[in-house]
Amino acid sequence: MKSKILFALAMLALFGSHSLMAEDRYITLDNKPLGTPEKPLVLRTYFPDPGLGREVLANHDLGFRARKYSPGKGDVEGLEDPIRGIPGAIGVNFGAGLSYCWDATECRLLFAWQGGFLDMLNYWGDPESGRRKSNGYIPDLVGPLIYLARGSHPLAVFDDFVESNSPVFKGYRLIDNVPEFEYTQGKAHIRVRIVPGSEPMTFVKQYSISGVEEVAYLESGYKQKVESKDPLNFSVTVTGRLLSESESGELAPDYSTEKPNLEWGKALYTQLGCLACHSTDGTRGHGPSFAGTFGSKRKITGLEEPVLADETYIVESIKDPMAKVVDGFPPGYMPPYPIPDEQIQSLVLFLQTLKNE
Ligand code: HEC
Structure with missing residues (x-):
């Protein structure tokens, strides 16, 4: 009997957290605590596009409308609207200080933000009804963007003097709980880990490359510091900044931003x-x-x-x-x-x- 009560109490402690979140937002379906720098959360999911350029998503087929499909009848009359989101990305959250979205199609960091992580309500649906909204299943980012990729891939790999820019994702493994992404680009074999920096709003990309003699790293728009052991093993510390809404391509606000209000x-x-x-x-x-x-x-x-x-x-x-x-x-x-x-x-x-x- 006693153990039953204890069990019920433990369940309350576990599931009581449901009511904690303001305004029905779900960082994860069961409101897991955020990750930490020592043990980040890693989540494969759809991602929203907070205003990435076409050059960043160069290897994506954007905007194709697909035939409507019914599980019983197969293809049916009509077309589905394209799902506006990034399908092959991996989200990593190190706690309030840093979350980022790494894309397996472009093999690059797409954006980083801080504050919360993701509000998964659209993706997993309302936990009560278990249903998600048909095609709108892209989670919301929680917290402000501090970095958004711009332009072509920052890592240029030259194969016999021809720049190769078709990356092939090989997967990722966890090293000390942090993902190390692995991909090839031409003859280059690239491994990269992205971890929080020591200053607020900074992160460090740690590259380790083999198969080629030389690569070039170039990215503009952010303060950065490159430290290298040798040309193929280097790390880049990027200092992000709070991006304004116009920079991140969101809708104009319907309130004044002139004076505090x-x-x-x-x-x-x-x-x-x-x-x-x-x-x-x-x-x-x-x-x-x-x-x-x-x-x-x-x-x-x-x-x-x-x-x-x-x-x-x-x-x-x-x-x-x-x-x-x-x-x-x-x-x-x-x-x-x-x-x-x-x-x-x-x-x-x-x-x-x-x-x-
Ligand atoms: C990742 C979680 C997290 C986020 C995001 C966050 N806070 Fe906090 N905040 C805390 C914690 C934990 C405390 C209590 C510990 C402390 O004082 O640092 C706190 C304390 C505070 C306090 C003091 C509250 C009190 O009860 O005396 C204020 C005010 C505050 N936060 C404002 C904000 C504002 C405004 C934002 C958004 C711009 C924000 N916080 C975002 C976690 C967070």
């Missing part, structure tokens, strides 16, 4: 991925709920006296989450958000509206 704050809560960790209805998530935070006294790890959550406190919490860590929550879980003051002020306005239920 509540509508903008509300939108940033979603766009910057705060909702992956902070609810607005009082339920505990990866981070404390925002309900009733503003103006309350917060218990801080290592401090005797509680601290008033005024504007200064909220601003500091966003820019430098490690400065004061809320009691009972892990330090270093929330990434610092080096965002413009108007955005921070808009978020403050939003938090001010959230009263305790």
Whole structure:
């Protein structure tokens, strides 16, 4: 009897987390915790295209309409709309600091973001009904983009003076839990691992190449540092930056971005991925709920006296989450958000509206 109760309690602890997420977003179907730098999450899924150019997706057949198909009748009258997404990609999440999408067709890093990981609701469907939306099954990215690939492949491989640009994916293996992607391009055999850098918003691509004498690496638009042991074993540290919506090709917002305002704050809560960790209805998530935070006294790890959550406190919490860590929550879980003051002020306005239920 006793063990049954214990079991029920354990199940509650496991599945109780369902109610934690704000606004029905699902990082994974069962809301797994995010990955960590030591043990990233690796997920094969469809990916959205946040505004990649045609040159980046050079080896993709985009936009073909397929015949409609019915499991009972085979091909039926009519055409399906193309699925707008990237089919052969692998998502890796190292926690709040870094997620990226690596594409097996182009054999390159397509984009990176921070904050949450993926909202899989479109892909797996509503857990209650178990149904997904017919052709719209592309998960949403949670959190802001910090890197988006541009132009042709950054790694140029020359075979007898002819540039070969048809990569062939061979697979990936986990080395210390982190995927190492393997592909060939002409005679070159390429292995690459992508890991978080030591500074916020940075990541490191570690290349190890054989089969050719020389390659060239060139990518513009981001600050980067190349360190090499020899011409075929090198690493590139890329410094990302928060990409504006126009850069990432999303729709224009329907709120003003001129002065801080509540509508903008509300939108940033979603766009910057705060909702992956902070609810607005009082339920505990990866981070404390925002309900009733503003103006309350917060218990801080290592401090005797509680601290008033005024504007200064909220601003500091966003820019430098490690400065004061809320009691009972892990330090270093929330990434610092080096965002413009108007955005921070808009978020403050939003938090001010959230009263305790
Ligand atoms: C990956 C999870 C995660 C994300 C994403 C995240 N936070 Fe946090 N946040 C936390 C955790 C964990 C804490 C508590 C520990 C600490 O204080 O660092 C916290 C603390 C805070 C606090 C102090 C709260 C309190 O109860 O006193 C504020 C304010 C805050 N976050 C704002 C934000 C905003 C605004 C965003 C989005 C721009 C955001 N956070 C994104 C995890 C996250």
